[in-house]
Amino acid sequence: MQRIEQLRTQFPSMYIDAFVVTEQINILYLTGFQLGAGDGCLLITSKGAYLITDDRYQEALQELQQDAFDTVITRDYYGQLADLCQQHKITVLGFESTLSYNIFSILDELMVCDIVAFDDTVEKQRSIKAPAEINKIRAAAELNSAGFDYLINHVHAGMTERDVANLLDWWLKKQGAARSSFDTIVASGPNAAKPHAMAGSRQLTNGDIVTVDFGYFLDGYTADITRTFGIGKLVPQLEQIYQTVLQASQAVIKHAVAGIDGQILDSYGRNIIKQAGYDDYFNHGMGHGIGMAIHELPASYGPNAQIVVQSNQIITVEPGIYLPHVGGVRIEDDILIYDHSNEVLTNAPTDLIIL
Structure with missing residues (x-):
C-alpha cells in the first residue's frame, strides 16, 4: 500500500x-x-x-x-x-x-x-490529503451543509436546544452520515457566549441568537461546520458582531494559501475583531485541520501558532465573538488549500438568517 x-x-x-x-x-x-x-x-x-x-x-x-x-x-x-x-x-x-x-x-x-x-x-x-480523500471530505462538507439548510427550514421558537441537535442528527443519518465526530453544539441566547456549550433543555425564544456547531462522518471522513442564526428580532449589538465575525472569516479565507504562516493567517481575521473592540471576546484559535478525525494537523492556528499551511491540507476557519450574558457568534467553514488559492468546501449560506 x-x-x-x-x-x-x-x-x-x-x-x-x-x-x-x-x-x-x-x-x-x-x-x-x-x-x-x-x-x-x-x-x-x-x-x-x-x-x-x-x-x-x-x-x-x-x-x-x-x-x-x-x-x-x-x-x-x-x-x-x-x-x-x-x-x-x-x-x-x-x-x-x-x-x-x-x-x-x-x-x-x-x-x-x-x-x-x-x-x-x-x-x-x-495532513496532506490525496485526491480520493479530498473528494470524500468534499462530499462530507456538502452533506453537512445540506444538514444546516434542512435545519433552518424546520427550527422554530419553542424547540429546545436538544430538540435541534436531535433533529439534525436524525436527518443527517437518514441521508447516509455514519455518526457525529463530536457532540453537536446548539447554544441559544446567553448560552451562545460559551464556545463549547452542549445542547441542553433551554427553549429557543424570540430575540435569541443561536449557534450550531456540528460535524458528521461520511465514508470515513468528517466535515466541521458552524452557523449562527437569529430567532425573531435581534438586538443591534448581536447583528453588529455577526457582521464583524463574517468579515473576519472572509478575510482569513481570502488569504489562505500554501506557505502562509499560521500566525499571519490568524491575524487577518483577529485584527478585524480587535478593531471592532471585541478582541477580549475571541478566546480560541482561528481553525484546525480535519480529515479522518475532527482535529488533525495542522494543529490549531492562532497568535502563537508555529505552523505553515501546506497545499492539499484541509483546515477550518472559525472566528467568533462571545459576549457573556448576551450571546455569541461563530461562523466556521472548511477550506482546501491550494498553492495560490483555496476552495471553500462548506457551501451553507453565511449571511445572517433570521427565522
Missing part, C-alpha cells in the same frame, strides 16, 4: 529500522482495516508490514483482499512484536509518542532493540 511505503521512506532520516503504530486511527489510515482501540498494533519494517491482532478479527482480515501487510493472530501482541523485531534483526524501533505508559513499560521490558518515540509521524502524512 502506498501509504505504508511513504512512511517507510522516512526511516533513514529517522535513523530507525522499523516503526510500530498503535494509534487506532493511524492503523486504519495505513491499512484500511478498522481495529478497536488497543486491539493490536502494526509493525512496519524496511521490507514488510505485520498487522498484529487477535482471532476476533481473523475472518474479517481473511476477507480483506490486499498484499500490503501480513496478518499475525495472537493474544500476546507485544510479545509477538518483540519476536518479529528479533527475527528481522531490528536494532532501533520507532514508536508513537502517544503510547500509554503501561504499553511502553511492556515494550521496555520485552524489546532487545532500542525503542525511540516520535511525535506525529503518521499524523503529518495524514
Whole structure:
C-alpha cells in the first residue's frame, strides 16, 4: 500500500529500522482495516508490514483482499512484536509518542532493540490529503451543509436546544452520515457566549441568537461546520458582531494559501475583531485541520501558532465573538488549500438568517 511505503521512506532520516503504530486511527489510515482501540498494533519494517491482532478479527482480515501487510493472530501482541523485531534483526524501533505508559513499560521490558518515540509521524502524512480523500471530505462538507439548510427550514421558537441537535442528527443519518465526530453544539441566547456549550433543555425564544456547531462522518471522513442564526428580532449589538465575525472569516479565507504562516493567517481575521473592540471576546484559535478525525494537523492556528499551511491540507476557519450574558457568534467553514488559492468546501449560506 502506498501509504505504508511513504512512511517507510522516512526511516533513514529517522535513523530507525522499523516503526510500530498503535494509534487506532493511524492503523486504519495505513491499512484500511478498522481495529478497536488497543486491539493490536502494526509493525512496519524496511521490507514488510505485520498487522498484529487477535482471532476476533481473523475472518474479517481473511476477507480483506490486499498484499500490503501480513496478518499475525495472537493474544500476546507485544510479545509477538518483540519476536518479529528479533527475527528481522531490528536494532532501533520507532514508536508513537502517544503510547500509554503501561504499553511502553511492556515494550521496555520485552524489546532487545532500542525503542525511540516520535511525535506525529503518521499524523503529518495524514495532513496532506490525496485526491480520493479530498473528494470524500468534499462530499462530507456538502452533506453537512445540506444538514444546516434542512435545519433552518424546520427550527422554530419553542424547540429546545436538544430538540435541534436531535433533529439534525436524525436527518443527517437518514441521508447516509455514519455518526457525529463530536457532540453537536446548539447554544441559544446567553448560552451562545460559551464556545463549547452542549445542547441542553433551554427553549429557543424570540430575540435569541443561536449557534450550531456540528460535524458528521461520511465514508470515513468528517466535515466541521458552524452557523449562527437569529430567532425573531435581534438586538443591534448581536447583528453588529455577526457582521464583524463574517468579515473576519472572509478575510482569513481570502488569504489562505500554501506557505502562509499560521500566525499571519490568524491575524487577518483577529485584527478585524480587535478593531471592532471585541478582541477580549475571541478566546480560541482561528481553525484546525480535519480529515479522518475532527482535529488533525495542522494543529490549531492562532497568535502563537508555529505552523505553515501546506497545499492539499484541509483546515477550518472559525472566528467568533462571545459576549457573556448576551450571546455569541461563530461562523466556521472548511477550506482546501491550494498553492495560490483555496476552495471553500462548506457551501451553507453565511449571511445572517433570521427565522
